[in-house]
Amino acid sequence: MLRSLAVFLLTLRVLAAQNTLPDADQKLARQICQEMVESRTGYTTGSTTPLVEALAARFKAAGFPAADIFVGGAAPKKANLVVRYRGSGTRKPILLLAHLDVVEALREDWTMDPFVFSEKDGYFYGRGTADDKAQASIWVANLIKFKREGFRPSRDIIVALTADEEGGGPFNGVDWLLKNHRELIDAEFALNEGARGMLINGKRVSNEIGLAEKGFSNFRFEVRNKGGHSARPVPDNAIYHLAAALSRLATHSFPMELTDVTRVYFRQLAKVETGQLAIDLAQLAEGNQAAMEKIAATSAPLNAMLRTTCVATLLEGGHAENALPQLAAANINCRILPTDTIANVLSVLKQVAGDKVTVTVTKDEGSSPASPLRPDVLKAFERLTDIMWPGVIAVPSMAVGGSDSRYLRVLGIPSYGAQGLFIDRDDVRAHGRDERMLVRSYYEGQKFLYELVKSLSSEQ
Numbered sequence: 001m002l003r004s005l006a007v008f009l010l011t012l013r014v015l016a017a018q019n020t021l022p023d024a025d026q027k028l029a030r031q032i033c034q035e036m037v038e039s040r041t042g043y044t045t046g047s048t049t050p051l052v053e054a055l056a057a058r059f060k061a062a063g064f065p066a067a068d069i070f071v072g073g074a075a076p077k078k079a080n081l082v083v084r085y086r087g088s089g090t091r092k093p094i095l096l097l098a099h100l101d102v103v104e105a106l107r108e109d110w111t112m113d114p115f116v117f118s119e120k121d122g123y124f125y126g127r128g129t130a131d132d133k134a135q136a137s138i139w140v141a142n143l144i145k146f147k148r149e150g151f152r153p154s155r156d157i158i159v160a161l162t163a164d165e166e167g168g169g170p171f172n173g174v175d176w177l178l179k180n181h182r183e184l185i186d187a188e189f190a191l192n193e194g195a196r197g198m199l200i201n202g203k204r205v206s207n208e209i210g211l212a213e214k215g216f217s218n219f220r221f222e223v224r225n226k227g228g229h230s231a232r233p234v235p236d237n238a239i240y241h242l243a244a245a246l247s248r249l250a251t252h253s254f255p256m257e258l259t260d261v262t263r264v265y266f267r268q269l270a271k272v273e274t275g276q277l278a279i280d281l282a283q284l285a286e287g288n289q290a291a292m293e294k295i296a297a298t299s300a301p302l303n304a305m306l307r308t309t310c311v312a313t314l315l316e317g318g319h320a321e322n323a324l325p326q327l328a329a330a331n332i333n334c335r336i337l338p339t340d341t342i343a344n345v346l347s348v349l350k351q352v353a354g355d356k357v358t359v360t361v362t363k364d365e366g367s368s369p370a371s372p373l374r375p376d377v378l379k380a381f382e383r384l385t386d387i388m389w390p391g392v393i394a395v396p397s398m399a400v401g402g403s404d405s406r407y408l409r410v411l412g413i414p415s416y417g418a419q420g421l422f423i424d425r426d427d428v429r430a431h432g433r434d435e436r437m438l439v440r441s442y443y444e445g446q447k448f449l450y451e452l453v454k455s456l457s458s459e460q
């Protein structure tokens, strides 16, 4: 009995060990992750440059030739790093992308210092541990491992760690590289953030591969009025006109639409869920309107997958408490389905706003097409998911937020959200307080990405 228990425990240990790389590789990745988290790369107050320089030195020390390491960016504080690991050149390169900048974090908002990497209760804590320094540190550690092992890929493997993904402004590293040094990151396809593994009640259920994302745009609702003394009010009031337009917007819904990606997504999600929800999701995936209405009404995240959404996010108006307002305005943030257009959204918003309100586009980050369902990438992703986490299903997905993949997709370089890092569905802390990453998931993600890149770049 004791002996069989010992054998059983040993088997468990072996199985668990198979899901991570050897200790030395884990240690290296953790060390790099710590270095990244403790480097202040907040996109408004920080800089990616010191971190990029330290990483470049690390690659040099690991034996990468200086000619294969590029440091440069759109501004002195916005450096990007591109490192090329040479293969036989049989096939076009593969690009491994991650951003080094992070959303700002204030010490007083957190229960610990956001820029001190710490490990507690099975989690790594610190700004960037989920978004996006886990993946960035894994790319670095794994590329160094390939080099150490003398792995000879069939294609160059390029790691690009970039600035200002969160900023999204004029210093975006991927945008800058594509415009100024496209040859450095030109690839057959890219792997990036933009999809995650999903934990429900601590249990792994699905591993997403991101194929598309919604477009980001801002519109301005504006009403101007000649104003006057507030002691003699008139019905023609800028604030009331705006308020009425916003009330109509609150109850307006854009039509629901399934895309090639979301249809597969909902079909796969139906396999993960149970009971009535599973039935509804399966019917939704077949385009059943009643099921779509029902799901959209009960789940904000799933509603966002089904339609373009627009929501009021900022408000301004009036100039004195005793004057009729001469201006009332609101910012409307829209997330547009890849199959929808900004021109269509503008015309819908004009209708909703009515003739008292002018509607203009104030920000258009542009839409990007979905990446094709490449069989080589999808098969490798599914096979590895199956080997490492039996029972967990691979799910093609569309991100409702944005990522740098859009710059690549519009230029015809397919980009896939692939991480193999699992995050609690009901406790997403990216951009928020006490951001964290499950330690076990980090190391398993390291192995997953190691095997995925290896299988996509081995001689066939």
Ligand SMILES: [Zn+2]
Binding pocket: 099, 131, 132, 165, 193
């Ligand atoms: Zn990110």
